Amino acid sequence: MNTSFTAKLQQIQQKNNSLLCVGLDPNFEKLPEIFQKDLENGVVDFCCKIVDATADLVCAYKPQIAYFSAIGAETALEKIIAYIHQKYNGKIPVILDAKRGDIGSTAEQYAKEAFERYQADAVTVNPYMGTDSLESWFKYTNKGVFLLCRTSNVGGSDLQFLDIKNDNGEQQKIYQKVAELAASKWNPNEQTGLVVGATFPQELKIVRKIVGDEMPLLVPGIGAQGGDILQTVQSGQNSKNLGLILNSSRAILFADNTTNNFDKVARSVAEKTLQEIRLAQK
Amino acid sequence: MNTSFTAKLQQIQQKNNSLLCVGLDPNFEKLPEIFQKDLENGVVDFCCKIVDATADLVCAYKPQIAYFSAIGAETALEKIIAYIHQKYNGKIPVILDAKRGDIGSTAEQYAKEAFERYQADAVTVNPYMGTDSLESWFKYTNKGVFLLCRTSNVGGSDLQFLDIKNDNGEQQKIYQKVAELAASKWNPNEQTGLVVGATFPQELKIVRKIVGDEMPLLVPGIGAQGGDILQTVQSGQNSKNLGLILNSSRAILFADNTTNNFDKVARSVAEKTLQEIRLAQK
Numbered sequence: 161m162n163t164s165f166t167a168k169l170q171q172i173q174q175k176n177n178s179l180l181c182v183g184l185d186p187n188f189e190k191l192p193e194i195f196q197k198d199l200e201n202g203v204v205d206f207c208c209k210i211v212d213a214t215a216d217l218v219c220a221y222k223p224q225i226a227y228f229s230a231i232g233a234e235t236a237l238e239k240i241i242a243y244i245h246q247k248y249n250g251k252i253p254v255i256l257d258a259k260r261g262d263i264g265s266t267a268e269q270y271a272k273e274a275f276e277r278y279q280a281d282a283v284t285v286n287p288y289m290g291t292d293s294l295e296s297w298f299k300y301t302n303k304g305v306f307l308l309c310r311t312s313n314v315g316g317s318d319l320q321f322l323d324i325k326n327d328n329g330e331q332q333k334i335y336q337k338v339a340e341l342a343a344s345k346w347n348p349n350e351q352t353g354l355v356v357g358a359t360f361p362q363e364l365k366i367v368r369k370i371v372g373d374e375m376p377l378l379v380p381g382i383g384a385q386g387g388d389i390l391q392t393v394q395s396g397q398n399s400k401n402l403g404l405i406l407n408s409s410r411a412i413l414f415a416d417n418t419t420n421n422f423d424k425v426a427r428s429v430a431e432k433t434l435q436e437i438r439l440a441q442k
Numbered sequence: 443m444n445t446s447f448t449a450k451l452q453q454i455q456q457k458n459n460s461l462l463c464v465g466l467d468p469n470f471e472k473l474p475e476i477f478q479k480d481l482e483n484g485v486v487d488f489c490c491k492i493v494d495a496t497a498d499l500v501c502a503y504k505p506q507i508a509y510f511s512a513i514g515a516e517t518a519l520e521k522i523i524a525y526i527h528q529k530y531n532g533k534i535p536v537i538l539d540a541k542r543g544d545i546g547s548t549a550e551q552y553a554k555e556a557f558e559r560y561q562a563d564a565v566t567v568n569p570y571m572g573t574d575s576l577e578s579w580f581k582y583t584n585k586g587v588f589l590l591c592r593t594s595n596v597g598g599s600d601l602q603f604l605d606i607k608n609d610n611g612e613q614q615k616i617y618q619k620v621a622e623l624a625a626s627k628w629n630p631n632e633q634t635g636l637v638v639g640a641t642f643p644q645e646l647k648i649v650r651k652i653v654g655d656e657m658p659l660l661v662p663g664i665g666a667q668g669g670d671i672l673q674t675v676q677s678g679q680n681s682k683n684l685g686l687i688l689n690s691s692r693a694i695l696f697a698d699n700t701t702n703n704f705d706k707v708a709r710s711v712a713e714k715t716l717q718e719i720r721l722a723q724k
Contacts, residue, residue: 185547185548187547187551224544224548224551226542226544226548226549226551226552226555227548227551229511229516229551229552229555229559230551230552230554230555230558230559231554231559232516232559234511234514234516259542259543259544259568260508260541261541261543261568262506262508262541263593263594263595264595265467265469265692266467266506266508266509267508269469269506269508269509269511269512270508270511270512272512272513273508273511273512276512277511277512277513277514286541286543286568286570287570287600287601288568288569288570288590288593288601288602289590289593289595289597289598290593290595290596290597290598290599290600290601290602291596291597291600292595292596292597293593293595293597294597308570308571311545311570311571311572311575312545313545313546313571313572313574313575314572314573314574315571315572315573315574315575315576316571316572316575317572318569318572318573318623319569319570319572319616319619319620320570320572322606322616322619323606323607324604324605324606325605334601334604334616337601337604338601341600410547
């Protein structure tokens with residue numbers, strides 16, 4: 161892995177000694193009251209304050225685009241990403257969680273949205289539509305592309321856990337096939353990562369074994385979704401105790417939404433989470 | 443099927459004697475020059491003129507959201523959908539092609555985006571994340587939810603064609619499993635449809651057999667993608683020679699982008715396509 165995204169990720173993971181990613185899911189109704197007066201500015205101010213309170217503790221930010229598009233706040237998302245890039249000199253990667261997936265001509269537009277309009281460093285992509293739906297993303301060789309593999313929700317099992325036979329006639333599950341493809345054909349420029357939920361540490365271990373040491377795994381599900389940090393890190397880390405991006409959103413963002421200290425409380429939860437992660441990296 | 447979306451769809455299919463859906467993919471660079479002067483107004487004017495030129499020939503419009511979000515033209519999309527609803531008295535359903543898919547709390551935001559912000563009548567959704575990722579969509583019981591099943595692109599085979607065993611130990615493919623789920627657990631309010639590409643008529647036939655007579659199948663791939671209309675209709679129609687929504691985008695939109703007659707030429711291509719469809723419905 162030597163793309164710009166990967167280089168940036170490795171540098172910040174080292175500098176901040178952190179595998180923690182803070183998910184920016186600014187559910188408008190949950191924002192502290194002072195930010196609810198003005199939709200666009202409220203969302204921007206809230207997220208930027210969370211960023212400033214946690215910037216030395218994280219390896220990435222992951223805005224979830226649905227929270228912006230539901231309320232017509234695309235401009236807020238543009239501003240937040242630009243703020244992160246400017247204030248922190250482009251050193252903290254932004255992963256746009258959009259889970260897009262479409263045929264080539266449309267995927268091209270989605271890639272333009274994520275990488276040109278929003279200036280994201282990486283994006284999450286749904287692989288259900290296969291190889292030619294991924295090619296437009298891979299054309300941005302300095303960007304990261306995280307493919308959904310084993311998602312953190314219960315229903316993820318419905319399709320991802322179906323049994324198939326691999327080329328050697330051995331039984332495997334769909335998510336394992338996705339991991340195999342991501343480690344080969346779906347990684348032409350060493351820019352591919354996978355999304356594997358913290359709620360399934362056993363599967364995280366299997367995915368790490370399939371993809372080898374270099375591939376970053378984006379792991380949602382610690383925090384509000386209840387994934388265990390020790391198990392997650394020990395199952396998913398590579399031989400250097402790295403290779404993970406552990407995302408927490410709600411548990412940090414809304415640790416305290418009733419006071420003007422929300423950012424201090426968010427920071428203290430992020431610190432505690434990071435301490436747990438560091439302890440587990442052994 | 444007795445939801446508002448389905449009722450609306452059946453009424454317009456009958457009134458216009460049409461299974462044709464025109465896809466609104468306003469690739470800005472391909473618009474006739476007169477519309478390229480002003481991004482937002484250009485996109486709105488172009489799409490509304492296409493709508494006016496074809497409204498008596500279609501059963502639905504399908505805007506593809508990526509073409510709007512890539513250029514920051516969300517407001518244009520809102521305006522176009524509002525125009526269709528207003529000018530045609532809410533009689534022509536709008537299917538927002540967004541292929542969203544995420545965990546519950548995020549899916550809720552995406553559903554809000556599609557159904558509340560954009561006022562779409564139906565949406566396309568990616569089923570890879572399973573049951574609980576679909577529930578937020580099903581809460582809007584009067585809306586249509588089209589799940590990706592067998593997509594029109596070549597790479598669709600990579601995952602959708604993998605062999606699994608069904609509950610009776612028989613071999614089936616992933617897209618068949620999706621169709622089975624869509625015909626049972628994933629259709630709590632008779633509002634579910636499937637996306638099956640016209641480029642694979644054989645699979646369309648299999649899907650129709652699995653889902654029975656009532657479910658609408660949204661079929662992209664006629665027109666620019668080369669799907670054969672006769673084969674598609676004969677493979678996918680139900681016992682009443684209906685049950686299909688056949689989408690053509692580029693072949694109609696950009697039939698002639700060099701002159702001011704683009705809408706007349708678009709209409710004549712739409713008419714010709716509809717004639718072929720009607721001839722095939724037997």
